[in-house]
Amino acid sequence: MSDMKLEVLVLPVSDVDRAKEFYENLNFRMDIDYVGDDGFRVVQLTPPGSECSIIIGKGVSAAEPGSVQGLHLVVFDIEATRAELVDRGVDVGEIFHDAGGVFHRPGSEGRVPGADPERGSYASFAAFSDPDGNGWVLQEIKERAPGR
Template identity: 65%
Template structure:
């Protein structure tokens, strides 16, 4: 049986500010429901993604900004960075990990520039929403077998 990740909950401090930010990134607004003053759910989906993010009021006890390491996969990292920068979004320069396997948490082990030979899965750029929820753009040009 398939098990598909479809929703990731993001803890935010200011729901309307988060909604404005994600709309500015070109996310599709799927829902904005507020059945009561203490419960609101907003669902937004990145272009081409089967997985959405939700945020709002009364959804999680996690601290705003505590979601880290979410990956947005792109086939053209430089183009994706340029598109985000054009929206005014702060996005890091392209980097790869010193160990060459996967990036470390935080900024440890980052080496400026794309992975040697522009190896698929190896090049990243980082960004965060206004609350500090961190995500990475990851360039994947050729999937591993079975993926």
Template identity: 60%
Template sequence: MNMKLELVVLPVSDVDRARDFYEKAGFRLDLAKDINEEYRVVHLTPPGSECSIIFGKGMTTAAPGSAQGLYLIVTDIEEARTELVDRSIEVSEVFHDAGGLFFHGHDAGDVAHDGGGQERIAGPHPERASYASYATFSDPDGNGWVLQEITQRLPGR
């Protein structure tokens, strides 16, 4: 049986502000519907993604900004970062992990992060190794996104 991740619910405090942010970041608006005063839905999809985000009023009891480690995979980290910055999104500088492993932090403003033995090194990975270069940003509530450069997928992916 195949299972595909299709939708991620984001906890936000201000639906209109979140919608404006994600549209400015280039996400496609798929649905915006006010069901009633207690239930409002906004559904958007990142460019080229098969997985979407949804948020609104009455959607989740999770604290606004508590979604972290949301990965957006790109083929050129510097180009993706530049495009977001050109759209007035605050994005960290490109970095890589000293150990060359999965990056598990998310703070967009933290350039020298130690997340349990992890160290950010400024700039993309020296060999531009797939899965090894990152940049981070957050939405207005603090939901944390990670751009990750993947140019060649691991076998089976």
């Protein structure tokens, strides 16, 4: 099968400039800020080290602002990344792992405080939201599963 690369996620926001400032504060690279004559606006930003970008704007989504949940940013060191984001003024929740030991559930169900005791890849998380409530999760991966 041909390669299929996920390269863009569209996030619904209510205030494009506020969202743009938030993501630039996270050190997302600003790729495009296009404004059309009719008020249409596309802002594309890319997280550091990522090949997948986000698009925010006006007229780019019919979804309710803040309705996108469960977006994951994979990091090598969750403690250092969380500390850096907190230093940048982002309200990042405490680090947690799932009671079942695999993947977190929505909301706070099954969350156990602290990083995974064995510090296994894919098992430690911390959550935050953008100003509209779009939900993000940091996920620590130090070693990829075979074949990835």
